[in-house]
Amino acid sequence: MTQEVLTQEEGGILIITINRPEAKNAMTKAASEAIAAALDRLDAEDHLRVGILTGAGGTFCSGMDLKGFLKGERPSVEGRGFGGLTEQKPAKPLIAAVEGYALAGGLELMIACDLVVANSKAKFGIPEAKRGLAAAAGGLMVLPDLIPHKVAMELALTGDFITAQRAYELGMINRITEGDALSAAKELAASITANGPTAVRVSKQIMEESRGWALEERYAKQAELLPQVFMSADAREGSLAFAEKRTPNWTGK
Known part of the structure; x- marks a missing residue:
């Protein structure tokens, strides 16, 4: 079949x-x-x-x-x-x-x-x-x-x-x-x-979920999700790669 x-x-x-x-x-x-x-x-x-x-x-x-x-x-x-x-x-x-x-x-x-x-x-x-x-x-x-x-x-x-x-x-x-x-x-x-996998995943999550958030809650709810992006190893790697003019080596961590 x-x-x-x-x-x-x-x-x-x-x-x-x-x-x-x-x-x-x-x-x-x-x-x-x-x-x-x-x-x-x-x-x-x-x-x-x-x-x-x-x-x-x-x-x-x-x-x-x-x-x-x-x-x-x-x-x-x-x-x-x-x-x-x-x-x-x-x-x-x-x-x-x-x-x-x-x-x-x-x-x-x-x-x-x-x-x-x-x-x-x-x-x-x-x-x-x-x-x-x-x-x-x-x-x-x-x-x-x-x-x-x-x-x-x-x-x-x-x-x-x-x-x-x-x-x-x-x-x-x-x-x-x-x-x-x-x-x-x-x-x-x-x-x-080509982009950071955690940044991509969380960006999608926020764009999807925020459509149902009350206006006055949006930034607070976003703030709950963003640390996994900004505190990740990939965030540091992306900044280093930019400074060193090279392609980032993403790990998803």
């Missing part, structure tokens, strides 16, 4: 590939569990610094496998959400590399990632309403936090698609490439792995 999710390491990057090209990478329960396991590995192994989530065969993910849905299957992991990701993100950065379509649950997987690189011909949408369904894995709640509310409302109520250029203009994606999205995502990942 073909593996529904493949993983590959490359220079501190863990590439996670949804491998159901014959079904436009529609998400199944097995694939969700495999993605969750890969993300656990990303966080657990110190030499892995950044993850990339992509799809095989020229499509990112077309959403939930409707054949499985009709049989009563739900492509989620308890406590982790759709695709093993939408309700619990990894502590380390995760980049979506999008080719073809990121639709329905596929778009929800994409917006659960921290950064997005897409091919210029990619298409995006939450067309669940066209099937009598709703974008319940973040499309209705997370998307309005990322793009203008009325635009998110239009996407949800019409189910229409938008282009990569429009998604870029809205701030839904970070970079557009004329080449393959995975190569461009690797370049973006390399610019992250």
